[in-house]
Amino acid sequence: MQRGFQRLLCNPPVALDIRHQVSCAQRSFTSAEPPPLSPPSSPAVRLRTYQEECIQSILSYLRKGHRRLGISLATGSGKTVIFTQLIDRIEPCQHGATQTLILAHRRELVEQAARHCRAAYPQKSIDIEMGNSHASGSADITVASVRSLTSGRRISKFDPARFKLVLVDEAHHIVASSYMDTLRHFGLIESADPAHTAALVGVSATLSRFDGIRLSDAIDHIVYHKDYIDMIQESWLSSVIVTTVQSGADLSRVRKGLGGDFQTGALAEAVNNAETNEITVRAWLSKAADRKSTLVFCVDLAHLTALTAVFRTHNVDARFITGDTPKQIRGERLEAFKNQQFPVLLNCGVYTEGTDIPNIDCVLLARPTRSRNLLVQMIGRGMRLYPGKINCHIIDMVASLHVGIVSTPTLFGLGASEIVEKADVNKMGLLKERKELEALRERKVNEDTIADPRHVLASRSQRKITFTDYDSVYDLIDDTSADRHIRGISALSWVLVDESRYVLSGQNGEYLTLHTPPTCSSSRGLFKVWYTQKIAKEAYQSGKCPFMRPRLVAESETLTDAVHAADTFAIRRFAWQFVQHAQPWRKKPATEGQLMFLNKFRDTDDHLKADQTSKGKAGDMITKLKFGAKGWFGRLEAAKRKEGRLQGRVQEAAALREREQVKVGPLE
Numbered sequence: 001m002q003r004g005f006q007r008l009l010c011n012p013p014v015a016l017d018i019r020h021q022v023s024c025a026q027r028s029f030t031s032a033e034p035p036p037l038s039p040p041s042s043p044a045v046r047l048r049t050y051q052e053e054c055i056q057s058i059l060s061y062l063r064k065g066h067r068r069l070g071i072s073l074a075t076g077s078g079k080t081v082i083f084t085q086l087i088d089r090i091e092p093c094q095h096g097a098t099q100t101l102i103l104a105h106r107r108e109l110v111e112q113a114a115r116h117c118r119a120a121y122p123q124k125s126i127d128i129e130m131g132n133s134h135a136s137g138s139a140d141i142t143v144a145s146v147r148s149l150t151s152g153r154r155i156s157k158f159d160p161a162r163f164k165l166v167l168v169d170e171a172h173h174i175v176a177s178s179y180m181d182t183l184r185h186f187g188l189i190e191s192a193d194p195a196h197t198a199a200l201v202g203v204s205a206t207l208s209r210f211d212g213i214r215l216s217d218a219i220d221h222i223v224y225h226k227d228y229i230d231m232i233q234e235s236w237l238s239s240v241i242v243t244t245v246q247s248g249a250d251l252s253r254v255r256k257g258l259g260g261d262f263q264t265g266a267l268a269e270a271v272n273n274a275e276t277n278e279i280t281v282r283a284w285l286s287k288a289a290d291r292k293s294t295l296v297f298c299v300d301l302a303h304l305t306a307l308t309a310v311f312r313t314h315n316v317d318a319r320f321i322t323g324d325t326p327k328q329i330r331g332e333r334l335e336a337f338k339n340q341q342f343p344v345l346l347n348c349g350v351y352t353e354g355t356d357i358p359n360i361d362c363v364l365l366a367r368p369t370r371s372r373n374l375l376v377q378m379i380g381r382g383m384r385l386y387p388g389k390i391n392c393h394i395i396d397m398v399a400s401l402h403v404g405i406v407s408t409p410t411l412f413g414l415g416a417s418e419i420v421e422k423a424d425v426n427k428m429g430l431l432k433e434r435k436e437l438e439a440l441r442e443r444k445v446n447e448d449t450i451a452d453p454r455h456v457l458a459s460r461s462q463r464k465i466t467f468t469d470y471d472s473v474y475d476l477i478d479d480t481s482a483d484r485h486i487r488g489i490s491a492l493s494w495v496l497v498d499e500s501r502y503v504l505s506g507q508n509g510e511y512l513t514l515h516t517p518p519t520c521s522s523s524r525g526l527f528k529v530w531y532t533q534k535i536a537k538e539a540y541q542s543g544k545c546p547f548m549r550p551r552l553v554a555e556s557e558t559l560t561d562a563v564h565a566a567d568t569f570a571i572r573r574f575a576w577q578f579v580q581h582a583q584p585w586r587k588k589p590a591t592e593g594q595l596m597f598l599n600k601f602r603d604t605d606d607h608l609k610a611d612q613t614s615k616g617k618a619g620d621m622i623t624k625l626k627f628g629a630k631g632w633f634g635r636l637e638a639a640k641r642k643e644g645r646l647q648g649r650v651q652e653a654a655a656l657r658e659r660e661q662v663k664v665g666p667l668e
Helices: 014-031 049-063 079-089 107-120 177-185 228-233 264-271 274-288 301-313 327-338 372-380 408-412 425-433 435-440 442-449 474-478 482-487 559-573 592-599 615-659
Strands: 068-073 099-104 126-129 141-145 163-169 199-204 221-226 239-245 294-297 318-321 344-347 362-365 391-397 495-498 501-505 511-515 527-532 551-556
Touching: 049 068, 049 079, 049 221, 068 079, 079 107, 079 163, 079 199, 099 107, 107 126, 107 141, 163 177, 239 274, 264 301, 274 301, 274 362, 274 391, 301 318, 301 344, 318 327, 327 344, 362 372, 495 615, 501 615, 511 559, 527 559, 551 559, 592 615
Parallel strands: 068 199, 068 221, 099 141, 099 163, 126 141, 163 199, 239 391, 294 344, 294 362, 318 344, 362 391
Antiparallel strands: 495 501, 501 511, 511 527, 527 551
């Protein structure tokens, strides 16, 4: 299902207001500015509206005396076009300062920038400083690899007084030591005369740092920001559809690296296994086998090798490119992929930045990440326009969905746990805005899609891929307890009291028990419903059991049928207002009697209060205590302590997300 983009891959929800404020500020800002300076040298280049707005914003800040500027533009927005067209618009900061330096950190970026400059300025001299290529130091434009430039004394031939502009591509790297050394050489870190110092303009699709290092050490102001929502809405980028897949990989023990993302070795160990790789390839075969050009992102070289082999095992012509692939083979393989001669190209960290492969119509994210910046970079590979390309399908293997993971839905302001299938931006936006309406669909979706709880309770070795449609039950994913699962099937207040028993209590002490068959059994087994009736007071004999012998009232091969049979029986025997879980009384504060009973099992300094739990929830807890014993309650308490630790990780993750927000204005 394909839908037009009306909204865009964006920052988390708080950034939406920022984007609106930014766009308004830019409109009022540009309307007050004087007309552009001299047009670019190449009249054949027709800038897009936002590209011209970006250039005008830079020029305005420079006229106000600001010298170290950053611009944030989505992948595919033509950042290279903008900064090459900017060159002739910049006035010399002093007599004789006419040269421009363009810095990048990878060969592809250097070569790409040089090609654009030669096309835009055929009359200018253009040198490359990289590897065995040595620039003269006097060219009109020098495009340099920052590693080569800072090697030995190669930078010494560049006279800072002759430069009017220093441009940095992929500027989120700008605070790395090699960049800082270069900026220091050109007087852009400490300068006694800023007015006569070259202007610095950094360009990036992710102008923020996940690791917390301050970009403000190199850039003073972000002067323009254009995000994916605007770009897609205005048809400057390809639309996308998104499918998230729970691979089941366990990331709970994967530690964070120095930069805040997962440690590569530990992540690879968790993700690179036969089961997860098989699920990944099966997901692609199920959802995107008809795509012509799929780019796959892997964790490390071993993961890339193993995943390539699984693709080929399924008769898919999959090839890979790594940093060690010989240059000639790398070029031939990439050219063949661009010509759609084979459908799947796997890489590991090679094509996250500065890659122009517009024919990519599917991106398979086989590596989980905690970094929004990395996620944006990977997804951005598939968002360039290309003839005949309707959209790009993002397949996101979201692993275990634990706190800290960022997945494609998080770029739309949704939770990382949202499972979507072929959802376009408009549809995900509607999900965010109409969350409450989605909850109303929960019961029907449960009945239609989850007929057998053994899929939920299955061991890891029996795990199956579960694709959840966009209209699916996201609350059920967020709350993994089986109480929510069974209440999506039944309108009654069933409570899970141990791993294989649900209990529904009546007002007079009678109760129904639903037994689920053991998951380890080789036979299919049956779901059985037992009714236990309380003995009437007048017939009860002291010292005897107050209950009659349980009797079987229903059995079925599926949980849904068993629950429906049990509900039919319960409605005839129990008071509806007591057992129906949507009754208003369940939302009222817990009674004093309930609290007294529950607090007998809690520490004195941890007693529950009426405003901390509802009457319905307290009743469910009492049922668990009565039928699951203190050991079950102890496990609940352990889960509570775990939740406290989890909350700490939530706060830490929120702090990391805050670092990645991009706002127009001064950097702190």
